[in-house]
Structures are given as C-alpha cells and as structure tokens.
Amino acid sequence: MVFGIALAAPMTGRAGLSSVPVGTLCSVQTNWLCPGTPLATPLYLIDSGQTGPVVLVVGGIHGDEEGSAAAGQIRAWTVRRGKLLVLPQANRLGVLQHLRTQPSDTNAATRDLNRNFPTYANEAPRGELATAIWAQVCALKPDWLVDLHEGYLKSPAKTNGLGNSLVVMNQPAVLRAASNLLAAVNATITNEAQRFVLRQQPIKGSLARAAGDRLGCHALLVETCRDNPNISQRTRQHRLLVHRLLRELGMDDGSPDVLAHKQPGVILVAIYDDSGGHATGRSERALEQAGDIQTHRVDSDAIEAGVLDQFDVLFAPGGSGSVQARELGKKGRDAVRKFVHAGGGYVGICAGAYLASRSQKRPYLGILNASISDFDRGRAVVQVELTGQGRQLLGRTERELSINYHNGPVWGPGSRLAPACEVLGRFRTDVFPTNRTTQVTMSGTPALLTGRYGQGRVLCSSPHPEAMPDLEESFRRMLRWAAGK
Numbered sequence: 322m323v324f325g326i327a328l329a330a331p332m333t334g335r336a337g338l339s340s341v342p343v344g345t346l347c348s349v350q351t352n353w354l355c356p357g358t359p360l361a362t363p364l365y366l367i368d369s370g371q372t373g374p375v376v377l378v379v380g381g382i383h384g385d386e387e388g389s390a391a392a393g394q395i396r397a398w399t400v401r402r403g404k405l406l407v408l409p410q411a412n413r414l415g416v417l418q419h420l421r422t423q424p425s426d427t428n429a430a431t432r433d434l435n436r437n438f439p440t441y442a443n444e445a446p447r448g449e450l451a452t453a454i455w456a457q458v459c460a461l462k463p464d465w466l467v468d469l470h471e472g473y474l475k476s477p478a479k480t481n482g483l484g485n486s487l488v489v490m491n492q493p494a495v496l497r498a499a500s501n502l503l504a505a506v507n508a509t510i511t512n513e514a515q516r517f518v519l520r521q522q523p524i525k526g527s528l529a530r531a532a533g534d535r536l537g538c539h540a541l542l543v544e545t546c547r548d549n550p551n552i553s554q555r556t557r558q559h560r561l562l563v564h565r566l567l568r569e570l571g572m573d574d575g576s577p578d579v580l581a582h583k584q585p586g587v588i589l590v591a592i593y594d595d596s597g598g599h600a601t602g603r604s605e606r607a608l609e610q611a612g613d614i615q616t617h618r619v620d621s622d623a624i625e626a627g628v629l630d631q632f633d634v635l636f637a638p639g640g641s642g643s644v645q646a647r648e649l650g651k652k653g654r655d656a657v658r659k660f661v662h663a664g665g666g667y668v669g670i671c672a673g674a675y676l677a678s679r680s681q682k683r684p685y686l687g688i689l690n691a692s693i694s695d696f697d698r699g700r701a702v703v704q705v706e707l708t709g710q711g712r713q714l715l716g717r718t719e720r721e722l723s724i725n726y727h728n729g730p731v732w733g734p735g736s737r738l739a740p741a742c743e744v745l746g747r748f749r750t751d752v753f754p755t756n757r758t759t760q761v762t763m764s765g766t767p768a769l770l771t772g773r774y775g776q777g778r779v780l781c782s783s784p785h786p787e788a789m790p791d792l793e794e795s796f797r798r799m800l801r802w803a804a805g806k
C-alpha cells in the first residue's frame with residue numbers, strides 16, 4: 322500500500338455497516354447558482370424529510386483539488402434525518418480546467434474564491450460567485466459546513482503546508498467532533514508522519530471562517546494531502562471524515578460506502594487508482610467529456626469492499642500489471658472476477674491488459690482468454706492495422722492507427738489465443754528490446770482484443786489509445802462497448 326493506508330482500512334463506518342438495512346427515502350432538489358452564466362453550478366439538497374441538522378458539504382472552491390471529486394461522490398448519499406446539502410463544484414470553471422483560482426477573474430486580489438467571503442459584519446462578499454454561494458448559505462442556514470480542500474505536507478518548497486489536517490473554527494462542538502473525526506481517519510493511517518492533525522481558525526476571507534464568524538455555523542475545512550499519489554485514497558479520506566461527522570450528528574443511514582450517483586443513460590466507470598496504476602487526469606477528462614460517462618477513482622480497499630457493484634465498467638490503466646495484481650490481493654482479484662462474471666465490463670490498457678490476461682507465473686485475473694508471450698519491449702509509436710470489427714467498435718474509417726506503445730503485452734501467437742477472443746487490431750510495427758538475445762516478433766500479433774468472461778465483456782489494448790488526443794472518441798467507445806452500450 323502506498324501512503325500507509327492499512328489494508329482493509331476501516332472506511333468502514335460505511336463499509337462495515339453494510340448489514341444494516343439501507344434505503345432511506347430522501348428527496349433531492351437541485352438549486353443552480355449563477356444560472357444561465359458560465360459560472361453556473363448545482364447545489365444538491367438531499368432531504369430526509371425528518372427534522373435534524375442541516376449539513377453543507379462544499380468541494381471545488383479550489384478547482385485543482387480533489388475535494389470536488391469527493392463531494393461529487395457524497396452527493397450520491399442519503400441521510401436518516403435532517404438535510405445534507407452538497408455543492409461539489411463551487412468554482413466549476415476552475416474544476417473543469419483543473420485550476421486553483423477562478424479562470425473568469427484576472428484580478429489577483431479576488432481570483433482566489435476562498436478569500437472573497439465576508440471578514441467583518443455587513444461586509445459584502447466579493448465577486449459574482451462568492452455572492453451567489455454566500456446568498457445560498459445565508460438562506461439555507463446550515464448548522465454545519467464542511468469545506469473539502471487539499472494541501473501538501475509541510476516543507477520549505479511548498480507554500481500550502483496544510484496537508485492532512487482539519488482546520489476548524491474554535492467552537493466547542495466543532496472541537497469535540499473534530500477529535501472523533503481525527504481518531505476515525507487516523508485509525509486508517511499507519512505512518513505516524515501522515516496522520517491528520519488539528520489546526521484552528523480557517524483563514525480570513527474563507528467560506529468556513531465567514532460561516533463560522535458571521536453566521537455562527539459549525540465550520541471546518543478538511544485538507545487531504547496531495548503528496549499522496551493515490552487520489553482514490555484522498556477522496557476516501559474526505560468521504561470517511563464527512564461520513565463520521567454525519568454519524569456524530571445521528572444522520573448516518575447505514576448505507577455502504579457510496580461513490581457513484583446513478584443517472585439514466587450514464588455509464589459509471591470505476592478507474593483503478595492505487596499502486597501500479599494511476600490514470601492521467603487527461604484520460605479521465607476525455608472519458609467524461611461527452612457527458613454519457615461518469616468516472617470515479619477507486620483503490621484496492623474499496624474494490625475489496627465490493628464497491629464495483631455500483632459501477633458498469635472497471636478501467637485498469639497503465640503502470641504495472643504485477644503490482645496491480647499484488648495490490649488487489651486475492652480478495653480484490655476475486656471481487657473483480659465476480660464483478661465481470663456477473664455482467665460488468667472491463668477495459669484494460671497496457672498494465673491493465675496484462676492484469677486481465679492468463680499467466681502461469683503471475684497472479685493475473687485470467688478474464689481475457691489470452692496468454693502473454695512477451696513483455697517490456699520498450700516504447701515507440703506503433704502502427705496498428707484494424708480489423709473490420711475493430712473499425713466498427715472504435716468508430717474508425719482508416720485501416721491503420723498510430724498509437725503510443727509503452728512496454729505493453731504481446732499476445733499469441735494465434736495458437737495461444739482462445740477462439741472466443743476477437744482481434745480488433747494487429748501490430749504492424751515491431752519494437753525490439755535491445756537487451757534480449759531471443760527476439761519474439763511482435764508485428765502481426767494482436768494489439769487490441771476483446772473477449773467474454775461469464776456475462777461480462779472484456780476489452781484490452783496493449784498500446785495506449787487513451788493517450789492519443791485524436792482517439793478520444795474511440796477510447797470512449799471502448800468503455801461504452803464494455804458497458805454493453
């Protein structure tokens with residue numbers, strides 16, 4: 322495990338309570354902030370219909386932090402009493418462009434949204450977005466406000482050293498809750514240096530400080546740590562802390578850890594994001610661009626806990642297939658096989674394609690009925706000749722595609738492929754590793770393959786179509802095919 326999150330971590334308030342009956346009936350209403358403008362962003366009001374606390378969870382005030390992704394997952398939650406309000410993309414333009422500040426504001430004094438909220442009585446917020454958010458906060462009067470952010474571990478090189486902390490208003494109820502929140506999250510972190518710590522008083526001009534000072538709201542900021550490459554673990558820490566607060570407030574309805582918000586016509590894709598494989602933000606955004614695919618990064622603990630049940634497809638990206646297999650462990654690998662066998666989709670690229678294949682030597686999944694004859698040949702741009710099926714599935718008219726190749730698997734020759742495998746494209750280029758005495762010919766072997774595993778569809782690519790800007794739509798079509806669409 323990277324970053325000392327214990328295996329089978331007790332995310333668990335949620336995962337651990339899955340035996341409790343679930344299904345709280347909540348109504349969900351959407352309020353649009355700045356409607357009809359480029360700043361337009363939705364605020365979700367999840368109402369249990371029972372009296373109880375009102376909790377507002379905010380993400381994306383800084384658009385390049387994963388608080389937005391976590392809040393986008395929390396919006397799929399229900400509560401037993403009170404109301405859960407979620408604003409996942411406060412600075413939506415910043416989230417879309419992965420920028421900390423407001424892209425629409427060129428004034429250095431006001432472009433950081435989290436400095437524009439009232440610092441003294443009767444002061445107006447600064448700028449259109451802060452004004453709209455503040456109006457909602459004043460109207461909805463949340464009892465609690467949790468603003469999800471990210472920082473870095475303290476170091477001379479990094480200006481934001483707030484990583485892995487709770488920054489809380491100096492209010493007795495907040496301090497009491499914070500000590501329980503810290504205990505819950507720190508129980509999942511084995512490395513002492515990476516434990517969450519308590520800090521007091523969010524910075525002046527921030528939403529949390531203004532809500533605390535001006536409205537008497539119980540307010541705190543969560544700061545996970547961007548030094549941790551596992552975004553899936555960071556979003557899980559956000560979820561864990563918010564979930565723990567809901568439990569403190571008697572609002573937790575016992576649901577398992579929920580990430581994905583089901584919507585008609587939307588394909589839900591879990592992206593493996595743990596040791597041995599981290600998707601690029603670019604490929605993630607390419608998938609979401611057409612609007613019919615929603616992605617969430619998941620780590621091995623979440624897969625082991627059964628989170629794939631919420632998804633249509635698992636996407637395993639490049640990295641290292643053996644590290645992914647080891648990280649998943651037997652329980653995680655069994656969870657993936659069970660998911661695909663029952664009708665889930667699987668798309669594996671490079672390392673993710675190794676992971677799906679059959680192997681005598683390595684604990685791969687074996688959900689693609691193809692054996693690997695060679696590996697780690699180097700990197701190059703290769704020519705891939707598409708078959709008729711390949712052109713149809715990828716939506717291409719050309720016979721050959723140029724695709725980045727980076728040590729992907731070589732399958733075959735033909736006798737080592739089960740008849741159930743369908744070849745979408747074959748290498749027409751050879752990449753010869755310089756450090757080998759025996760050379761396997763790569764040209765003519767499959768570059769992209771599909772197969773069936775139980776009720777599920779498996780699509781693997783040895784080269785990297787997701788890395789090619791002109792193949793974005795083909796990449797989306799790969800996911801849609803695996804989802805049965």
Ligand SMILES: [Zn+2]
Nearest residue numbers: 383386470471
């Ligand atoms: Zn921030």
